[in-house]
Amino acid sequence: MSADEGYDADWLRADLRRSGIRPVIPGKRGRKRRIRRDKRRYRERWRIQATFNRLKDFRRIATRYDKLARNYASAVALAAVIAFWC
Numbered sequence: 001m002s003a004d005e006g007y008d009a010d011w012l013r014a015d016l017r018r019s020g021i022r023p024v025i026p027g028k029r030g031r032k033r034r035i036r037r038d039k040r041r042y043r044e045r046w047r048i049q050a051t052f053n054r055l056k057d058f059r060r061i062a063t064r065y066d067k068l069a070r071n072y073a074s075a076v077a078l079a080a081v082i083a084f085w086c
Contacts, residue, residue, distance in 0.1 A: 001016055001022070001023055001025075002024040002025070002041060002044065002045030003023070003025045004025070004026070005029075007025050008028045008031065008035070024038055054084075055079055055080060058075075058079040060075050060079070061075060
């Protein structure tokens with residue numbers, strides 16, 4: 001699981017490892033014990049976050065005017081085509 005440094009907590013890392021999930025969370029700056037992280041995997045997290053930010057540029061997606069999940073999913077698909085095709 002990839003997350004930003006706001007989720008840096010020893011208990012969260014331990015829970016993830018117990019569940020068989022490898023945490024990719026950078027340590028906070030003031031942390032006494034440095035945490036190693038996989039920079040390549042952390043870069044993937046940034047790519048995913050940038051994709052969501054690009055989709056949220058569309059007002060209809062950011063505020064979710066649609067009541068039905070089907071209509072919202074269609075709006076997200078259309079916004080993705082427009083955002084990444086152009």
